[in-house]
Amino acid sequence: MLVAALKHQKAFELLEMQDKKFVEELNKGRGVPSIQDWDYAKSVLPFLEMFYDATLRISGSSYVTSNLYMKEVFALGRRIQQYRDDDDLSISLMASKMKAKYNKYWGNAKTINMLLLIAVVLDPGHKLDYVELCLVNSFGVEVGGELKAKLSSCLHSLYNLYQGADEGNQDDTLSQPSPSDKAKDIYDMGLYRRSTGRKSNLKSELDRYLNEDCESDDKPLDILGWWKVNSNRFSVLANMARDILAIQVSTVASESAFSMEGRIIDQYRSSLTPKMVEALVCTEDWLKGDFFSSLAPENFEELEKVEQDLILSEDITCSVGPVSIALEDD
Structure with a gap:
């Protein structure tokens, strides 16, 4: 709205x-x-656009x-x-308040x-150096170096955890060895290394991934x-990426971040139980996503039916509990 207002500054002055x-x-x-108001709007607009663009991303x-x-x-x-x-005192004060919240x-x-x-390390366009x-x-430099060391330790610990789970799944799927395979075991180099405590010089998936060049940023990366x-080359890391990249950074969708409409509680929702309201508020924005404003109104009768079923199931659970204890005592 501020962008549109600045474009029509002359029109507002003529209208006045x-x-x-x-x-x-x-x-x-x-x-x-006033002229000062228009100048202030022009100076603060890039500041607000920065927040708006970041929120959308x-x-x-x-x-x-x-x-x-x-980034x-x-x-x-x-x-x-x-x-x-900034030399402008009003902008400097506003930025100081934002800096306190940011910190x-x-x-x-x-x-x-x-x-x-x-999660950023698992982006092949960024990795650990970024x-x-x-x-x-x-x-x-000092605090950043300490954070990098802590990050590297956590990354390797998490990788080892996923690697252990992956090896366990592979062991479960292996078939029983035949007599001929058992006869060959004494010549198995891998078995020899494990029995003597010697390890192969092969790098782990994580080390190979980090040592490879980053993907080009010439075009957006899926x-x-x-x-x-690349899951065949990095099977363990692919499982890590599947779980970690699913994390949403923001708790509010961009479609609702700059809209008051999504926060209005109508007469139906104001009569719901606190537990149901909490569930709806926590999931509504993400479920609706990009088509937030195009959805038809919810089927409130269906929601009320689900709520009644939940309440009924809780009542049954509470009423059955003491009876089962009494039977056990007898």
């Missing part, structure tokens, strides 16, 4: 001179926009977002710092979620498609 009712209506509030509900947030979030922190040093979630290196950092670059630029194609 020609339409007295327009001026009278605006004077009931804060009055007609990392709050999507139909694509992977856990590998995209780092947006850390760039926001740097821009906020730049605006905090609450992203300013403390000790509270950063390692799983979110691992994460290190962002951490060093944001927290300094990260899920990439892992699907």
Whole structure:
């Protein structure tokens, strides 16, 4: 709306001179926009566009977002710092308040979620070097280096956990060896290494993945498609990527982040039980996704029926519990 208003600044100025009712209506509030107001809007517009664009990118509900947030979030922190040093006092104060809120979630290196950092490492276009670059630029060389070491340790621990589960699944699927196979076991080099404690010099999937060149950023990368194609080379990492990249970075879909309509509770929902309201609020935005405004109204009778069934099942469970205990005592 601010973009559209700035495009029609001249029109508003002409309307102010020609339409007295327009001026009278605006004077009931804060009055007609002054030259200073227009200048302030122009100066703050790039700041607000930065937040809007970042929200659209990392709050999507139909694509992977856990590998995209780092560039947006850390760039926001740097821009906020730049605006905090602005000569305009009003912009500087606004940026200072935003910086305090930003630091609450992203300013403390000790509270950063390692799983979110691992998600960026699993992006073949970024990997570990990119994460290190962002951490060093944001927290300094010393703290950034400590975070990288912690990330590397967590990454290898998680990889070993998935590798153990993958090897267990493979062992379950192996058939019993035949007598001829048992006779060959004494000449098996892998068996010899395991019995003597010697390990192969082959690099792990994780090391091979990290040592390979990053994918080109000339065109958008389908990260899920990439892992699907390369799952034969990186079977363990593909399983990790499947689970970790499914994490949504934002708890609110971008379709609702700048809309008040999705937060209005109608007469039907205001009569629901707290448990049902909690379930609906937590899932509605993501279920509706991009077609948020095009959905038909919910079938409230069906929702009420489901709610009644849940309440009935809870009542039955509570009533059956004491009876079963009494029977056991007899």
